[in-house]
Amino acid sequence: MNMDLFGIKKRKAALEAAKLREEKILIKVKEEYKILKARADAKYSESYNNARQRQNDHDNKCPKCSSTNVNDRIQRLQGEFSGSISGSRSLFSGSLYGHSSGKIDTNEVNKCNDCGNEWKKYEMHHSYPSEILEMYFQQLVWLMEGYKEALEATIDKNDLDEPYSSSEEKRKALLDKIPVSYRYKDTLPWFEGISIEAVKEIALKEIWKDSYDSYHRDKLDEAWDEPFLINYMNLKHIVI
Numbered sequence: 001m002n003m004d005l006f007g008i009k010k011r012k013a014a015l016e017a018a019k020l021r022e023e024k025i026l027i028k029v030k031e032e033y034k035i036l037k038a039r040a041d042a043k044y045s046e047s048y049n050n051a052r053q054r055q056n057d058h059d060n061k062c063p064k065c066s067s068t069n070v071n072d073r074i075q076r077l078q079g080e081f082s083g084s085i086s087g088s089r090s091l092f093s094g095s096l097y098g099h100s101s102g103k104i105d106t107n108e109v110n111k112c113n114d115c116g117n118e119w120k121k122y123e124m125h126h127s128y129p130s131e132i133l134e135m136y137f138q139q140l141v142w143l144m145e146g147y148k149e150a151l152e153a154t155i156d157k158n159d160l161d162e163p164y165s166s167s168e169e170k171r172k173a174l175l176d177k178i179p180v181s182y183r184y185k186d187t188l189p190w191f192e193g194i195s196i197e198a199v200k201e202i203a204l205k206e207i208w209k210d211s212y213d214s215y216h217r218d219k220l221d222e223a224w225d226e227p228f229l230i231n232y233m234n235l236k237h238i239v240i
């Protein structure tokens with residue numbers, strides 16, 4: 001007697017196997033997410049340290065006479081507060097802010113004690129790891145769009161300004177341009193060793209999880225159906 005007359009056991013087993021596979025993929029995705037977060041942390045430390053170094057060089061040495069006998073103008077001004085400052089004290093923050101009549105913000109000035117030179121303080125700009133992560137995903141989607149556009153390019157024979165004589169030539173030229181024309185040239189290496197599944201899961205569940213990110217989600221989805229794109233991205237599927 002057939003113990004699985006309607007194939008129920010078989011189907012159940014197949015479902016279980018699929019579920020198990022999904023769970024295993026999710027574990028891999030989580031591992032790769034950790035790798036990407038560690039890369040973002042490393043990038044953050046690197047750019048933060050560089051910015052601190054530039055800040056040091058900029059604020060502690062007079063650009064005019066190279067003296068290191070420098071102090072913060074704000075400290076000096078605070079000492080003579082009743083005198084010449086045309087800013088006002090904010091009721092809310094208690095801090096002094098300059099006004100906008102072309103005067104330098106007193107908070108942002110260094111003064112050289114040797115030659116009297118004054119110059120603006122270095123403005124620290126750096127992105128946090130989460131922003132760095134987001135930026136790389138953004139770059140990846142732009143790259144995907146670039147590749148897609150290049151691979152689908154055709155020439156317009158009626159356009160007198162068309163610089164290419166065949167669509168093949170145009171595609172090749174556009175593809176060659178891509179790696180050098182993007183601002184963050186380390187985008188593809190940055191995703192090295194990361195799988196398609198991980199990029200997709202992280203992008204959808206973490207990077208662009210909110211509804212206003214639907215544009216990016218759609219772009220990612222669109223690009224996903226193109227196997228050649230994945231090749232250019234150098235991404236691999238998780239094999240379980």
Ligand SMILES: [Zn+2]
Binds near residue numbers: 065067113114115116
């Ligand atoms: Zn000086």
